[in-house]
Amino acid sequence: MKKLSKKIKLLIISSLIIITPILFVSFNNDNFEIAKNLDIYYTLFRELNLYYVDEIDPGEIIKNSIDEMLKSLDPYTVFIPESKIEDFKFMTTGQYGGVGAMIRKSGDYVLISEPYENSPIHKAGIEAGDIITKIEGKSTKGKSTKDISELLKGQPNTHVKLTIKRKGIDKSFNKSITREKIKIKSVPYYGMLNDSIGYVKLNVFTDKSSKDVKNAILDLKEKQHAKAFVFDLRNNPGGLLHEAVKICNLFVDKGQTIVTTKGKVKQWNKTYKATNQPIDTKTPLAIIVNRGSASASEIVSGTMQDLDRAVIIGQRTYGKGLVQTTRSLSYNSKLKVTTAKYYIPSGRCIQALDYSHRNEDGSVGKIPDTLITKFSTNNGRDVYDGGGVLPDIKLEPEYFSKIAISLVIKNLIFDFATDYKISHDSIASATNFTFTDDDYEAFKLFLGDKKFDYKTQCEKKLIELEKIAKKEKYYNKVSKEFEVLHKDLAHDKNKDLITFKDEIKELIKEEIISRYYFQKGRISSSLSKDPDIKEALEILGNNKKYTNILSGKVAEK
Numbered sequence: 001m002k003k004l005s006k007k008i009k010l011l012i013i014s015s016l017i018i019i020t021p022i023l024f025v026s027f028n029n030d031n032f033e034i035a036k037n038l039d040i041y042y043t044l045f046r047e048l049n050l051y052y053v054d055e056i057d058p059g060e061i062i063k064n065s066i067d068e069m070l071k072s073l074d075p076y077t078v079f080i081p082e083s084k085i086e087d088f089k090f091m092t093t094g095q096y097g098g099v100g101a102m103i104r105k106s107g108d109y110v111l112i113s114e115p116y117e118n119s120p121i122h123k124a125g126i127e128a129g130d131i132i133t134k135i136e137g138k139s140t141k142g143k144s145t146k147d148i149s150e151l152l153k154g155q156p157n158t159h160v161k162l163t164i165k166r167k168g169i170d171k172s173f174n175k176s177i178t179r180e181k182i183k184i185k186s187v188p189y190y191g192m193l194n195d196s197i198g199y200v201k202l203n204v205f206t207d208k209s210s211k212d213v214k215n216a217i218l219d220l221k222e223k224q225h226a227k228a229f230v231f232d233l234r235n236n237p238g239g240l241l242h243e244a245v246k247i248c249n250l251f252v253d254k255g256q257t258i259v260t261t262k263g264k265v266k267q268w269n270k271t272y273k274a275t276n277q278p279i280d281t282k283t284p285l286a287i288i289v290n291r292g293s294a295s296a297s298e299i300v301s302g303t304m305q306d307l308d309r310a311v312i313i314g315q316r317t318y319g320k321g322l323v324q325t326t327r328s329l330s331y332n333s334k335l336k337v338t339t340a341k342y343y344i345p346s347g348r349c350i351q352a353l354d355y356s357h358r359n360e361d362g363s364v365g366k367i368p369d370t371l372i373t374k375f376s377t378n379n380g381r382d383v384y385d386g387g388g389v390l391p392d393i394k395l396e397p398e399y400f401s402k403i404a405i406s407l408v409i410k411n412l413i414f415d416f417a418t419d420y421k422i423s424h425d426s427i428a429s430a431t432n433f434t435f436t437d438d439d440y441e442a443f444k445l446f447l448g449d450k451k452f453d454y455k456t457q458c459e460k461k462l463i464e465l466e467k468i469a470k471k472e473k474y475y476n477k478v479s480k481e482f483e484v485l486h487k488d489l490a491h492d493k494n495k496d497l498i499t500f501k502d503e504i505k506e507l508i509k510e511e512i513i514s515r516y517y518f519q520k521g522r523i524s525s526s527l528s529k530d531p532d533i534k535e536a537l538e539i540l541g542n543n544k545k546y547t548n549i550l551s552g553k554v555a556e557k
Contacts, residue, residue, distance in 0.1 A: 238294045
């Protein structure tokens, strides 16, 4: 018997896999549309696989079709193939096997942008700015950060050999690193902001987050005598719902309803209550949020607002009121599917985007104002659904200047910090280190031969206006005026380095501190000039103002 061709084999396998469920569901009239469309999909794929002009990759084609199908629903319903299961576990546990460092692209190679404190790569003496030129003797030139990340990860207690090129050292050197189980800290920093107010930063809601927060709060209360707390949820994208419930439980009475989930499968609807004794229900609490605070962050901030347990400070949150459940599929793959919406104690859902009713062009619109409903907190304060959590104290977000953004994107601040570390064995503590005016002059000299540029918004808009004027044939009449405007609005990098000196100095300072004191140092050094922290300190330091906000009275000016 002649050997079957590759395509015929694939066709037989595909038939066995797909026809069986089609025959099964076709007996059910209620599922006729499902059976019909699955049959169409199967026959389309069969014809495509047999007759398309070039060889196709069936796995890739079907994966793409699955991804596009799920994308039409919402961004959170996703297919997780077996090859990505470890990444999925990392998202829920914060753990992975590897060397423990953040990496970034730099020219043809990838370099270490930040080693984690006490990680294998840190213990091996590898520093931020070190370039990975080889892994296991093979060149990394041209490799992406994704490629390098996959090579660095692996089972704990296995080894990986890196060849490192360090600035200031002529020859490359080798390091053999033993991989470990890396646990990303959900609470990267906590400490005292002054003599009486404690601070806790939470980056993500993984399976030990509530324990980490609890330990931080207890340490600040019992050892450092904190009388109030700032809980920072800025840029926290969320994570596990039950961890959000446990964190709320730290501050509210046992038995209190925290959040309710409701979806199509009624038996999955659930009300989550505080099941443990709290550690503190009275101490003043301020929660800081921004547009990057989503999902579980919004459960915590929204619930604390509804229960009048904390003053919320910052910007309106992201607005993700959807709950995902993970379902197991064949061949060790999984489906993370949106199964419900969640509702915080006032009864509101903070979901901002309407994925179920898309616009004609397929885009997603926000919940219209006409459908936004008013709810009440325990104390009768007005709160609203359909648009994230609106803070009690609304602050404008900080925006960096164009020159600061350019210096960061071009890695010039990063590279200067690398040079600084080479010439300074040590610095003062993270809270006492200062980047002086003389240091800043050295930075300006460092930029002397570096290429970087940017366009301000004024310059961009002027270019757009100039194009419109040419298109509508008005340009010749006003060309001289355009020339004058271009000259007057043209940015001057040297002037901008003076105008935005304080902002740039602060960015350099934080980058340098991270070289000696890692992420913990970077965070602690940034708090003293943080306007959101300043507002929180003012409110927590004025008990009458704090009480008035939570009671719905007009706060003192």
